Amino acid sequence: MSYGVNLLDVHRQAGRLLAFTDLETLLLAAWIMLNVAGWIANWDPYSFILLNLVLAIQAAYVRPIIMMSQKRQGRDRSAPLYERLQINVKTALKIKLLHQKIDTIVEQKLPELVGPSLRSKVAANCRS
Numbered sequence: 001m002s003y004g005v006n007l008l009d010v011h012r013q014a015g016r017l018l019a020f021t022d023l024e025t026l027l028l029a030a031w032i033m034l035n036v037a038g039w040i041a042n043w044d045p046y047s048f049i050l051l052n053l054v055l056a057i058q059a060a061y062v063r064p065i066i067m068m069s070q071k072r073q074g075r076d077r078s079a080p081l082y083e084r085l086q087i088n089v090k091t092a093l094k095i096k097l098l099h100q101k102i103d104t105i106v107e108q109k110l111p112e113l114v115g116p117s118l119r120s121k122v123a124a125n126c127r128s
Contacts (some may be wrong), residue, residue: 009069030053031051032048033050035047035048035051
């Protein structure tokens with residue numbers, strides 16, 4: 001695998017870690033509390049603007065990485081599905097061939113098994 005693919009895997013796994021999520025939540029909660037305190041004490045009239053900017057930058061930075069990771073996961077999942085599709089198509093063709101062989105055998109052995117009076121009725125039922 002290439003360096004970029006390995007980097008995406010590491011980032012995807014780090015994003016799933018509970019410790020990473022907890023740390024980010026704690027940092028955001030502390031920042032929000034500081035912003036509320038600054039707003040109450042009137043020392044920062046625009047207290048949430050920097051927080052909004054940081055979260056927007058984080059979202060803009062993480063979005064392409066997540067999209068690339070999901071695209072790669074989709075390719076990894078679609079490969080076995082394509083193989084299954086090929087197997088199912090081959091199996092369907094084999095079943096169709098078996099039906100044709102059985103129909104041929106029935107048509108060949110029908111005169112031996114059924115008398116002349118029932119032969120036309122059975123043959124009509126087999127064709128329909």
